Amino acid sequence: MGDASPTLADLLGLSPEQRPWFYSALFMVIALLCAWAVDRGFSRRGRALAILMSGGDLSAEADTRLRFVRRLIVAAIVVFGIALALGQFDGFGRLATSLLASGAIAAAVLGFAARQTLANLVAGVMIAITQPVRVGDWVTFEDVYGEVDDVRLNYTYLRTPGNQRVIIPNEKLASGILRNDTLATRSIDLEVALWLPHTVDTDRAIAVLHSETGCQVTVAETRPEGLRLSVVGDPVSPPDRGRMEGELRTRCMSRLRADGLLPVAAPEGVAAATANQ
Template sequence: MALILAQSFWDHYGASIAKAAGTIVIALLAVTLANRWLDRRGMQIVAAVSGGHLSQANDTRLRFTRRAVDATIITIAIAAALSQFTALDKIGQAVLASGAIAAAVVGFAARQTLANAIAGLFLAVTQPLRIGDVVTFEGESGVVEDIRLTSTWLRTPNQARVIVPNERLAGGVLRNDSIVDAVVAVEASLWLPADRDAIVALDRIRTALPELTVRLAETTADGARLLLVDRPAAPGDRAVREAELREGALRALGE
């Protein structure tokens, strides 16, 4: 009995399943070929146009374009595969009969995902941040590692990953330290307790480290904050240089 049912099912849906599977295989092959072309020829073309090297801006656009192409091919393939089944066509006609309700439900459920995807497109076009930029967003600082369709990945100095939704990133206040120059500012703060003389501390640090710019940034009831500023450095060296600033200032005060 089970064998008869299996044969009947395959006789009825076998051709549709084969066509759907073929569509998916062709889509996967198209995604693979598109990625290889963009990884090789696409980068070569972009590098040639930009003067022999792949800039941060073009690298960001190329990565986002590749993911957008992949998502488009896969979406079309899934729709084409589902269209092979006549039973699903009938279900689709029933859903379309109540299109207003279906659109409202789907739109509400997918609002966040669609908003993040549109925000990702906005970030790829306007580029307030690029691959490799050093940014600070909502108290989190790091290097932009990747800009995906729905999220942006930051790599912090301790090699952790901060994943920020694109919609939130596009609508928030972003600090980008390397969008104009290839180097970033090197700054470090040093807090002094209220019972210490901030002016004496300033004089000692300036004497011991004359190459630094030292300022009294703020004073509170709990103490004072000194701001140490050194010459700019490469984005990857900033964390180490800032740690060296604090160590040198503490040694100067200790002596």
């Protein structure tokens, strides 16, 4: 039988000590190239194929899942490449064997160290499947209002109307209380809350506000310190909500003051309740 074919390391004239480092670097480069190719393929061809299969524009649900699956596959390729690279060293093999021998301890230590990261990853998978938020949705989370810019493996990115980026860990998002204004429809109603003291003629205030705005005006809540009027306008697009609610609130307050129905200085309890809205 003839001699075995020379390997790439033989052709390069690498010594036995150099070979593990060479193959380790080679596997990492191959893994990164594969990850890049998959990412580019999903970004272009995968998106085009999804649009073709849906017969029109790509839905928010499909877009969110496509992004998440793409990143999950890329991460898996990179992790596999790192494992192959480390496997070229004999010391790593002995370390892996010893860790497997004490698997319970290793699993406990690793799980504790990566608890937050794994929790965010699991929460990200659940968000991608159940989709309480989708790319393009307008949501409110812990007093932050904005558009879902991206749902990644560990974090969800919001873009506020002021073009700021808010980064929320997926575990916190999955376990918190979230308001999604565009989960079922792409427009939302304007709603303004106005607090008035009980001394104000409520019927007259409702009639004045309805005459001024043409909106539906109702008593939404009563408290010992005052009552809350709700002024509901026509649906608007989410990006315009903040600006148009501010304009509507200003019109309502100006008209109430002009008719003597809104005190210049509200009672302390009413002011506090208004600040909480």
